[in-house]
Amino acid sequence: MSKGRFGIHGGQYVPETLMNALTQLEEGYRYFKDDPGFQEELKDLFNNYAGRPSLLYFADKMTSDLGGAKIYLKREDLNHTGSHKINNVLGQVLLARRMGKNRVIAETGAGQHGVATATAAALMGMECEIFMGREDIERQSLNVYRMELLGARVHAVTSGTKTLKDAVNETMREWTSRVDDTHYVLGSVMGPHPFPTIVRDFQSIIGREVKQQILQQENRLPDILLACVGGGSNAIGLFYDFIEDAGTRLIGCEAAGRGINTAETAATIATGRLGIFHGMKSYFCQDEYGQIAPVYSISAGLDYPGIGPEHAFLYDSGRAEYVPVSDDEAVLAFEYLASTEGIICAIESAHAVAYARKIAPAMNKDQIIIVNLSGRGDKDVAAIARYRRIDIYE
Amino acid sequence: MNRVKEAFSKGKAFIPFITAGDPSLAVTEQLILKMAESGADLIELGIPFSDPIAEGLVIQRADERALIGGVTTDKIFAMIKRIRFQCDIPLAFMTYVNPVFTYGTERFMQKCRDTRIDALIVPDVPFEEKAELAPYCEKYGITLISMVAPSSHDRIEMIAREAQGFVYCVSSLGVTGVREGIKTNIGAMVKLVKSVRDIPCAIGFGISSPEQAARMVQVADGVIVGSAIVKIVEQYGEDCIPYVAEYVSQMKQAVGCPDFTEL
Numbered sequence: 001m002s003k004g005r006f007g008i009h010g011g012q013y014v015p016e017t018l019m020n021a022l023t024q025l026e027e028g029y030r031y032f033k034d035d036p037g038f039q040e041e042l043k044d045l046f047n048n049y050a051g052r053p054s055l056l057y058f059a060d061k062m063t064s065d066l067g068g069a070k071i072y073l074k075r076e077d078l079n080h081t082g083s084h085k086i087n088n089v090l091g092q093v094l095l096a097r098r099m100g101k102n103r104v105i106a107e108t109g110a111g112q113h114g115v116a117t118a119t120a121a122a123l124m125g126m127e128c129e130i131f132m133g134r135e136d137i138e139r140q141s142l143n144v145y146r147m148e149l150l151g152a153r154v155h156a157v158t159s160g161t162k163t164l165k166d167a168v169n170e171t172m173r174e175w176t177s178r179v180d181d182t183h184y185v186l187g188s189v190m191g192p193h194p195f196p197t198i199v200r201d202f203q204s205i206i207g208r209e210v211k212q213q214i215l216q217q218e219n220r221l222p223d224i225l226l227a228c229v230g231g232g233s234n235a236i237g238l239f240y241d242f243i244e245d246a247g248t249r250l251i252g253c254e255a256a257g258r259g260i261n262t263a264e265t266a267a268t269i270a271t272g273r274l275g276i277f278h279g280m281k282s283y284f285c286q287d288e289y290g291q292i293a294p295v296y297s298i299s300a301g302l303d304y305p306g307i308g309p310e311h312a313f314l315y316d317s318g319r320a321e322y323v324p325v326s327d328d329e330a331v332l333a334f335e336y337l338a339s340t341e342g343i344i345c346a347i348e349s350a351h352a353v354a355y356a357r358k359i360a361p362a363m364n365k366d367q368i369i370i371v372n373l374s375g376r377g378d379k380d381v382a383a384i385a386r387y388r389r390i391d392i393y394e
Numbered sequence: 395m396n397r398v399k400e401a402f403s404k405g406k407a408f409i410p411f412i413t414a415g416d417p418s419l420a421v422t423e424q425l426i427l428k429m430a431e432s433g434a435d436l437i438e439l440g441i442p443f444s445d446p447i448a449e450g451l452v453i454q455r456a457d458e459r460a461l462i463g464g465v466t467t468d469k470i471f472a473m474i475k476r477i478r479f480q481c482d483i484p485l486a487f488m489t490y491v492n493p494v495f496t497y498g499t500e501r502f503m504q505k506c507r508d509t510r511i512d513a514l515i516v517p518d519v520p521f522e523e524k525a526e527l528a529p530y531c532e533k534y535g536i537t538l539i540s541m542v543a544p545s546s547h548d549r550i551e552m553i554a555r556e557a558q559g560f561v562y563c564v565s566s567l568g569v570t571g572v573r574e575g576i577k578t579n580i581g582a583m584v585k586l587v588k589s590v591r592d593i594p595c596a597i598g599f600g601i602s603s604p605e606q607a608a609r610m611v612q613v614a615d616g617v618i619v620g621s622a623i624v625k626i627v628e629q630y631g632e633d634c635i636p637y638v639a640e641y642v643s644q645m646k647q648a649v650g651c652p653d654f655t656e657l
């Protein structure tokens with residue numbers, strides 16, 4: 001079987017034009033991964049630029065309000081640029097620069113990955129172009145301007161459903177037209193090998209920190225880890241260091257949109273089937289002829305018809321579970337966290353918060369749930385207001 | 395003789411591409427018959443996909459029109475079956491891996507054999523992932539076409555060694571679409587392929603004019619033209635058939651005429 005497999009999933013299903021670039025990336029990564037100079041520079045960026053380690057915060061009020069398991073929040077929302085995306089981006093842009101590339105391109109859904117990429121490009125003096133679905137540009141106009149302030153060019157993608165999957169298509173097309181000087185900073189644990197591995201490795205800092213922090217604070221491992229899943233990078237980042245710890249349940253929260261029994265959903269594990277798309281074998285929302293479904297979620301960052309291959313494998317093997325969370329539940333959780341803990345989280349992360357609210361009350365008081373707050377919610381405030389039919393000016 | 399090879403046995407080959415179901419399957423059926431009459435040596439028929447990542451805007455729009463029109467893989471097979479009563483031209487399907495995989499790779503190849511589809515071109519299955527399709531292609535006698543690109547460099551040897559039918563030489567970086575100039579050294583690419591294996595080489599991506607086509611066949615065995623034809627289909631819709639037929643005979647003439655550029 002080909003390279004980069006997680007069980008039957010993964011692989012490198014891309015046009016021939018990209019194959020040498022992927023091989024170079026794999027070789028470059030293998031070299032720099034173990035290079036002390038590279039690791040030192042990355043650690044310095046993590047600690048002194050991105051603000052790591054991020055806090056593991058005991059949500060006291062939420063815990064007593066729900067009356068069950070203890071709830072901790074991993075505060076990736078406090079990272080520079082406001083989400084976990086910066087972990088992956090600093091790693092990849094640093095790698096690209098070491099490999100002699102001077103231009104980076106990226107897709108973005110919610111705009112968080114685009115902002116993070118534009119930020120790293122500004123910092124490291126690289127040219128940067130971002131591809132974003134026109135629908136998402138409208139949903140997340142603040143992030144578009146943010147990217148432009150950072151010196152990136154933002155291209156509106158008008159093909160297909162005009163959301164995240166189309167942005168990925170367009171970025172891949174752009175990459176095939178300029179592979180030599182350009183690195184594609186893929187934003188999640190998806191796409192062709194070696195991306196799922198590279199992105200997972202850079203994001204796994206989340207789980208490593210969590211393990212240390214929870215042992216320090218509670219002197220025991222958590223019972224449940226919760227994270228939202230779009231492509232799955234914040235989730236795998238949290239899960240990865242716990243895969244061998246059988247006592248810790250790993251639960252990914254997918255965007256059910258208006259419900260898994262409707263067509264307006266992005267819950268891949270709940271509604272998708274095995275397929276091959278965006279360079280990988282995995283699960284995808286699609287019709288009986290293999291046409292990719294036009295998925296929907298209130299959350300632009302989870303509005304993706306697939307899931308990373310390592311998650312597909314964790315699902316197959318039963319090591320991780322995946323549950324659907326609807327728009328309504330996510331919005332309620334978004335509001336709940338704001339009013340109980342004073343934290344406005346990303347609508348993506350609110351999907352994981354919603355599931356914590358659902359399961360915590362039935363658990364024992366000495367059990368522990370850790371929720372990954374993958375991002376902050378400033379970008380979503382206007383959309384939530386619209387959802388509540390409140391008129392505000394951005 | 396293998397029918398794909400046969401397409402290259404009567405001089406330089408002209409290989410037109412159209413998207414099945416654009417603007418309708420009835421028109422596609424007529425286009426195949428007329429293109430065959432007008433001198434096409436092999437026809438590449440696209441099974442539309444929702445997310446064609448190797449295509450430029452022209453073919454993206456064709457896929458979208460076809461899918462909105464309700465075309466499906468089964469309807470395409472049914473249309474080919476009808477065509478086979480009238481026309482025996484070598485046919486290659488061009489599609490992406492997910493429509494094949496989700497249809498059921500074996501079932502797909504079986505239907506290809508039953509409708510006498512000769513070859514399959516799947517741009518998102520590179521050499522390393524060939525095992526996804528090759529065993530089934532072999533079982534049902536479908537030729538799996540390999541592609542080489544300007545960025546392939548040292549990969550060409552490995553690809554050529556196992557290539558079947560013909561090698562699809564991608565003329566330029568990027569996606570399909572009409573291009574003004576083709577800067578790649580196609581001659582060197584073809585030479586490299588042929589140094590490994592005596593196999594026909596057809597150039598595709600970006601070719602639109604008879605002059606370009608004539609220049610390409612000075613170093614290769616055939617040309618593949620997609621976007622330029624799909625553009626005509628887009629412009630004339632249901633009425634496109636005579637325009638496409640005219641274009642195909644012009645192009646066939648250009649590739650068949652060794653010193654066209656000096657004319």
Ligand SMILES: Cc1ncc(COP(=O)(O)O)c(C=O)c1O
Nearest residue numbers: 112230231232233234301374375
């Ligand atoms: C804050 C936040 N969380 C989660 C996601 C989903 O991505 P992933 O599943 O890769 O973590 C995004 C994507 O844009 C995001 O911005």
